[in-house]
Amino acid sequence: MIQKFFDLQGASLRVSAIQPVLVDFYGRIFAGRSRPLPTAPLAYGLTITSGEPLAMPEGTEALYTGPVLDEGEASFWQGPEGRILAFPGIISLTLSDRAREATIIVAPGAEERITMTCGQLALQAALLAARQFLIHAAGLTLPDGRVALIFGRSGAGKTTSTLALAAGGLGLCSDDAMACNVSGERPTAWGMPRNLKVHRRTAEMLPWVQPLLSGDWSAEDERPVTLAALRTTVSVESITAREIAAIFVLERSGAVASRCEPVSKAEVLALAAADNVRSTRIGVPESERELFKRLGDLVRALPTYRLSAGSDPTDLAPVLLAALGIRKIVA
Known part of the structure; x- marks a missing residue:
């Protein structure tokens, strides 16, 4: 597992992935300025994996379904472990209700989407944990x-x-x-x-x-x-x-x-x-x-x-x- 840390100006965000390229895609949000070790207290953790993104189970009441600007149709719902945003077959994000953790699952070939809505929402959660927004x-x-x-x-x-x-x-x-x-x-x-x-x-x-x-x-x-x-x-x-x-x-x-x-x-x-x-x-x-x-x-x-x-x-x-x-x- 590859780990890199990103400076949130007084706090750190840990990003983990099996493939270095997945961390590198997320690092574009920070202009690639990552560190091998944290330079401030850890505020949040994000794990990025490659595979089949989550899909909303049948019968689940959606918090939102519809288009997201420039990214297509999405579903947002409350799962057993946290809130989940998914773009069917492309990427999903789970924001844990119990820990300061999030998980992104991205389909092979869709890695560019890591930097978009799912990655931005994970960053917002990390900043809120660090008393920022x-x-x-x-x-x-x-x-x-x-x-x-x-x-x-x-x-x-x-x-x-x-x-x-x-x-x-x-x-x-x-x-x-x-x-x-x-x-x-x-x-x-x-x-x-x-x-x-x-x-x-x-x-x-x-x-x-x-x-x-x-x-x-x-x-x-x-x-x-x-x-x-x-x-x-x-x-x-x-x-x-x-x-x-x-x-x-x-x-x-x-x-x-x-x-x-x-x-x-x-x-x-x-x-x-x-x-x-x-x-x-x-x-x-x-x-x-x-x-x-x-x-x-x-x-x-x-x-x-x-x-x-x-x-x-x-x-x-x-x-x-x-x-x-x-x-x-x-x-």
């Missing part, structure tokens, strides 16, 4: 070392805005996934940097991105850009917990110029919850209620703003910095 948001560091969190509805242009802000002098933590901690004196966050998918419209709006793209345009009109390529042009931050300065809700504006203004915490919490908290047919699971509570603690503790992106994204950085009273980038 994962959110769907971008994170960028400010000149003073703090981090700005950016929530945005699907289609709001989060990747475009994240790249524009990074080009404007902010540091890129992540364009999609941030781990937060509200248990200390001040909320902190750290990002999970990974390769980005850039839409053709983004490449047209930000010409400096075009030479960094690799591969061909996908059916979704996207091409990848690697972290290594981005590092030649912008600052890609290390995986380090940083104090959070503020939360921004991103939206598209019909105006040419971008603008930033205070927004109510209730609006921010509603958006964050809609994008991060899952419900089932019988209500909201306990773990999701805990996530909602922590989201509420996060929003209450921080200034909140609406960041309206204009048609020229190059002005986003100075507009965001001005809202925080930071007038220029410090070298």
